[in-house]
Amino acid sequence: QVHLVESGGGLVQPGGSLRLSCAASGSIFSADGMGWWRQAPGKEREVVVIRTSTGATTTRDTVEGRFTISRDNSKNMVYLQMNSLKPEDTAVYYCRRWSATYDSWGQGTQVTVSS
Numbered sequence: 001q002v003h004l005v006e007s008g009g010g011l012v013q014p015g016g017s018l019r020l021s022c023a024a025s026g027s028i029f030s031a032d033g034m035g036w037w038r039q040a041p042g043k044e045r046e047v048v049v050i051r052t053s054t055g056a057t058t059t060r061d062t063v064e065g066r067f068t069i070s071r072d073n074s075k076n077m078v079y080l081q082m083n084s085l086k087p088e089d090t091a092v093y094y095c096r097r098w099s100a101t102y103d104s105w106g107q108g109t110q111v112t113v114s115s
């Protein structure tokens with residue numbers, strides 16, 4: 001079983017930056033798929049950026065060039081660097097990691113972009 005815990009959310013002004021972290025515990029593969037999703041109030045959960053086990057990355061058009069996913073396998077961590085944040089980026093952000101033997105989600109971390 002793989003357990004994920006996100007952190008790093010908070011309140012930031014438009015144009016600011018945040019880095020979200022996703023800590024994994026359990027029997028996790030260093031080359032698994034990973035990604036970030038988000039859900040704004042009253043809206044469905046949507047994908048932000050994903051990276052497959054082969055390294056292919058897909059980024060949502062509205063965050064392309066502003067958000068970057070990365071990982072540190074030595075720490076079992078996945079990150080989401082978010083720059084030039086906009087009010088429309090406000091949402092709960094969820095980390096997900098998956099493989100042939102697990103598909104795990106974190107509990108989410110709130111990101112609020114407001115002046």
